[in-house]
Amino acid sequence: MQVSDIKKKASEMLLSGEVKRVIGWKKGEFDYDLTPATFESVEELEDFVYDGFCGANLSKYLIKESKKEGKTLVFMKPCDTYSFNQLLKEHRIVRDNVYVVAIDCEGKLDIDKIKSKGIKGILSVKEDGDEVIIDTIYGESKVVKGEVMLEKCLTCKSKEHVAYDESMAQGVENVSLDRFSEVAKLEAMTADERYEFWRGELSKCIRCNACRNVCPACSCVKCVFDNDASGVSAKSNANEFEESMFHIIRAFHVAGRCTDCGECSRVCPQHIPLHLINRKFIKDINTLYGEYQAGADVDSRGPLTNYTTDDLDPSDIFGGNK
Numbered sequence: 001m002q003v004s005d006i007k008k009k010a011s012e013m014l015l016s017g018e019v020k021r022v023i024g025w026k027k028g029e030f031d032y033d034l035t036p037a038t039f040e041s042v043e044e045l046e047d048f049v050y051d052g053f054c055g056a057n058l059s060k061y062l063i064k065e066s067k068k069e070g071k072t073l074v075f076m077k078p079c080d081t082y083s084f085n086q087l088l089k090e091h092r093i094v095r096d097n098v099y100v101v102a103i104d105c106e107g108k109l110d111i112d113k114i115k116s117k118g119i120k121g122i123l124s125v126k127e128d129g130d131e132v133i134i135d136t137i138y139g140e141s142k143v144v145k146g147e148v149m150l151e152k153c154l155t156c157k158s159k160e161h162v163a164y165d166e167s168m169a170q171g172v173e174n175v176s177l178d179r180f181s182e183v184a185k186l187e188a189m190t191a192d193e194r195y196e197f198w199r200g201e202l203s204k205c206i207r208c209n210a211c212r213n214v215c216p217a218c219s220c221v222k223c224v225f226d227n228d229a230s231g232v233s234a235k236s237n238a239n240e241f242e243e244s245m246f247h248i249i250r251a252f253h254v255a256g257r258c259t260d261c262g263e264c265s266r267v268c269p270q271h272i273p274l275h276l277i278n279r280k281f282i283k284d285i286n287t288l289y290g291e292y293q294a295g296a297d298v299d300s301r302g303p304l305t306n307y308t309t310d311d312l313d314p315s316d317i318f319g320g321n322k
Contacts, residue, residue, distance in 0.1 A: 003050040005168065006075055009101060011042045013073050019099055020070030023061055025054045031124045032111045036061055050075070052127050055108035055150050057261045059083035059093075060216045066094040074098060077105035079156065081163040082259040082295030083216035088163075089298050090257070092219050102164035104172050107145070107153035112271070114148045117141075152262025152275065155179035162296055179260065182273070183280050202244045204270040211247075211264035211274055217254035224249070251277040256285060256304035259295040288312045 010022045026037040026047040034053045038061070039045050057080050065072045076084060084100065087093045109125065114134060121137035132148055134141045146154070159174040161167065186194055212218045212225070224230050225246060260282060264274040285292055289303035289312065 003048070006050055006101075006103060007045050007048050009168065010039070010045055010048065010073060010075075013099070014040075014042055014045070018071065019073040020068070021065065021072050022048070023058050023065060023072060023074040024048050025050060025056065030122070032109070032114075032122065038065065050103070052107075052109040052125065052132070053111065055153070055266055057083055057214070057216060057263050059087055060214065060219070062093045062098055063087065063219055066097045068097070071097055071099050073101065075101050075103050076161065076164065077103060078159050078161050079105070079152070079259070079261050081161045082157075082293070083261050084295070085163050085298050086257060086259055086295035087216055087219065089295075090219070099166070100164045102161040102167040102169045104169045105153075105159070106172050107149045107156070109145075109148055110150045114143065117143060117148070119143075150262070150266060151273075152260075152266060155181075155262075157260055157293070163298075180279065180283050182276055183283050186276065186280065198244070201272045202247055204272055205247065206270060207246065208269060210267045210269065212250060214263045214267045215250075215254065216259070216261065216263070217257045218250065247272075247274060247277065251281060254278060255281045256292075256302040257294050258282065259293075 006024070010024070013019045014022065020040065022039040022045065024037060024039065025034045026039075027033065027049050028035055032053045034049060034051075034056070036056050036058055037047070039048060054077075058074055058076060059080050060083070062072065062074060062084070081100070081102070084093070088095055106127075109127075109132065111122075114122070114125070114132070119134055119136060119141050122134055123137060124135045126133050126135075127145060130145050132143050132145050134143070155177050156174060157179060159172045161169060186197065189197065209225075212223065255278075258278040258281070260275070260279060262275045264278070265272070268274060282294075285303055292303050294302060
């Protein structure tokens with residue numbers, strides 16, 4: 001898919017007055033430094049980009065933008081549409097004020113994985129099929145795309161869009177790995193081993209709140225961790241308990257609602273695999289209540305918010321009297 005086609009569509013809708021603004025991505029200081037952005041004129045669209053570094057999920061930005069006057073045009077990858085549906089289900093987005101155009105995604109790149117291969121002085125990056133070509137101040141380097149993709153793309157749940165008003169997608173084959181394989185490895189550990197694993201990972205947390213701020217499921221107007229009366233609003237980690245509590249409580253808050261978009265791990269500056277906590281919950285929900293994918297539609301009720309007489313009784317899991 002050519003970015004010129006996307007920009008042409010955006011320009012046409014802005015000029016016709018069908019939409020007041022466009023949500024997409026724009027380039028930052030570096031070729032690989034892309035960020036979500038809002039464009040309100042054709043001139044501003046000159047900065048619109050769509051390439052291998054557009055991994056950001058745009059759905060959360062619609063919570064604010066959809067409440068403005070006029071329609072907002074947004075270009076969505078398949079994984080974005082799941083989060084979009086979930087936010088609609090939770091009445092966070094004004095659907096009538098949004099025009100969704102579906103676009104293909106062949107998997108996005110992880111700049112940290114590229115740099116970990118010893119590639120420095122990066123000037124530009126381009127994809128050529130299964131190969132990534134990196135132009136640097138020291139010359140050209142090439143790597144296999146599968147080795148430098150975002151983890152969330154390597155374990156993509158689907159290449160199908162579940163919500164859109166118009167599609168520009170041509171269709172991409174889904175060749176992702178088993179997204180629960182890493183969870184299975186954790187489950188195979190002893191309780192002490194798992195404790196040590198997560199203590200080591202969560203001890204890296206600097207409480208920057210990037211995971212919470214980017215998460216579509218974290219859409220409370222005021223988070224409990226920002227509430228002075230909660231007793232847990234400290235920005236810094238006062239002790240080991242608090243550094244763990246933030247992530248565990250956040251995971252429980254999004255259980256059954258997390259679409260597994262992987263944004264939490266993508267933006268973490270400490271590279272903590274936060275998605276594995278949420279993915280463990282997803283795996284357990286599938287096991288205990290049957291297969292369920294948050295955001296697959298806007299009508300169904302999640303297993304944790306929909307009581308039925310066939311629900312699994314806790315005693316069936318933990319034993320003891322009912």
